[in-house]
Amino acid sequence: xxxxxxxxxxxxxxxxxxxxxxxxxxxxxxxxxxxxxxxxxxxxxxxxxxxxxxxxxxxxxxxxxxxxxxxxxxxxxxxxxxxxxxxxxxxxx
Numbered sequence: 723x724x725x726x727x728x729x730x731x732x733x734x735x736x737x738x739x740x741x742x743x744x745x746x747x748x749x750x751x752x753x754x755x756x757x758x759x760x761x762x763x764x765x766x767x768x769x770x771x772x773x774x775x776x777x778x779x780x781x782x783x784x785x786x787x788x789x790x791x792x793x794x795x796x797x798x799x800x801x802x803x804x805x806x807x808x809x810x811x812x813x814x815x
Contacts, residue, residue: 725762726808728752728801729779733768736776743790744776751797760809780804 730748732741752761769777774786778801785800 725760726780726805727764728761728805729764729766729769731767731769731771731777731779732765733772735768735772739776740790741776744788744793747790747793748778748797751794755802757805760812761805781808 728748730736730741730745749763752758752763766779769779769784771777771784771786776788778785778788780801781804783804785796788796
């Protein structure tokens with residue numbers, strides 16, 4: 723299976739909002755949910771949603787208003803379901 727990219731915005735606005743605190747925690751969540759074989763975490767230049775907090779992107783879906791305090795909740799409720807949906811498509815396709 724080809725790895726899907728999960729992008730984390732590393733632009734200056736996200737930097738100011740604490741992206742370098744979020745980065746190791748998102749790496750930990752990828753590991754905790756055993757996604758290393760299916761997800762490649764990549765830094766991204768500005769995703770052009772600077773007023774929406776730290777931003778992540780999976781395929782064509784943006785996840786906004788991420789911060790160190792809500793990262794785990796956002797990951798479990800928003801990001802992980804999208805990843806799991808894509809993994810199901812691969813296993814049934």
